[in-house]
Amino acid sequence: MKKLNLILLSVGAVFALTGCNDGPTGEKITYAKSAQEVYDQSCKKCHGANGEGNTEKKAPALNDRQAGELELDLYDVKNGGTNQSSGTDHDIMEHNMKKLIDKGYDYDPKAMALYIEKSFFKMPSPEDTEEETPATEEAPATTETPTTEEANATR
Numbered sequence: 001m002k003k004l005n006l007i008l009l010s011v012g013a014v015f016a017l018t019g020c021n022d023g024p025t026g027e028k029i030t031y032a033k034s035a036q037e038v039y040d041q042s043c044k045k046c047h048g049a050n051g052e053g054n055t056e057k058k059a060p061a062l063n064d065r066q067a068g069e070l071e072l073d074l075y076d077v078k079n080g081g082t083n084q085s086s087g088t089d090h091d092i093m094e095h096n097m098k099k100l101i102d103k104g105y106d107y108d109p110k111a112m113a114l115y116i117e118k119s120f121f122k123m124p125s126p127e128d129t130e131e132e133t134p135a136t137e138e139a140p141a142t143t144e145t146p147t148t149e150e151a152n153a154t155r
């Protein structure tokens with residue numbers, strides 16, 4: 001149990017370190033929160049606990065694209081209105097992002113893109129490939145729950 005906690009801790013530390021690397025122009029930027037913290041505390045509300053999106057809030061899914069593409073979208077969202085890198089329109093999200101930055105939810109687009117891909121990315125699975133998709137679908141998040149429960153039980 002102890003060992004597991006240690007492993008989780010060091011994984012977290014690595015994330016925290018990689019989270020505050022170089023900014024867009026190479027200068028060091030230190031963000032108050034890691035990508036994971038920002039996602040959990042803010043993005044999740046609209047884009048879903050697993051990046052699945054939220055139709056009610058008109059927030060698109062973020063789990064259908066990989067880090068490179070996400071990063072471009074995230075730059076656009078943060079740079080407000082230039083829409084140069086991805087060519088997509090993010091008016092609402094740009095507006096949200098300004099507010100989020102005011103509240104201290106700034107983040108490194110690259111770290112955020114990697115976090116989203118690593119945590120949520122699913123290969124698009126069009127219906128017509130059903131035959132090729134056996135019952136080995138990624139295990140649902142429930143596999144992680146016992147770990148935390150056990151960890152808590154040892155307190």
Ligand code: HEC
Nearest residue numbers: 042043046057058059060073074088089090091092093096
């Ligand atoms: C208040 C709700 C809300 C919150 C909070 C929010 N978003 Fe969004 N987001 C939206 C909506 C609505 C859109 C779609 C409209 C648009 O792009 O302007 C969007 C679009 C996006 C897009 C573009 C997706 C695409 O399909 O191109 C990205 C990337 C994104 N959000 C990332 C984030 C990240 C990262 C956070 C957390 C820092 C976040 N969002 C927080 C509502 C939200």
